[in-house]
Amino acid sequence: MKRSLPRSFAAFAALAAVLLSGCAAGYLMDNTVQSFSGLQGGLPNAPTYTFERLPSQANQPSHELVEKLADPALFKAGLRRDDASPRYTVQVSARIQRAVSPWADPWDPWGGWGGSFAYGGPRAGFGLGWGGPFPRMDQAWFQREVNLLVRERAGNKVVYETRAVNEGPWLDNDTAIAAMFEAALQGFPTPPAGARRVDIQLGGRQQAAAAAPAAAASAPATPAPAASAVR
16 A cells, blocks of 8 residues: 655645746736725826825834835826825735645644734734744745725825735745735726735736636635734
């Protein structure tokens, strides 16, 4: 009788093959996006914006990083930053949770650990569950979420709201968050109704985006509640 390979080893081999192939072709990052717009008439000429922060986000270097990661996506969507005389204000947030990979072996004594942190939060911290200090590659899994609100400065009315979520093994969080803001702003200012899948190609010769109905994508798991923290 043939002896099968351990599940964790098989998962490691599969993920390694994906990552090696990704070095040449890049990485296709799938996001589930849902947007709501009050800008059905379109944008005025040369729309300008400035970032708005909540009191808990003020003077937080980590939140400044989130704004820098969102800036290119806003520019690509047609908005231009002007802190002196903006027409709109933009509020952004991002959260990342370390989770157990769906390929992890549940009987592995070195598996089952994770943690979470939020860009731009008021405190710093990182929580760990049970398991060893050196998780293998097959357990490197992240659940991410970005949110973006656009308000008309005159009247403080929210005119656009969008959210993107993603799950995957991508380890460069800054690159992932920037790509997710790009996904979240696909279709701006008149996005399609309902949840949809937006793929962002990272690496390779060029970065491209494509949209598809959310039914074609697997729904991301809802992360367990965790304390807010700062990277």
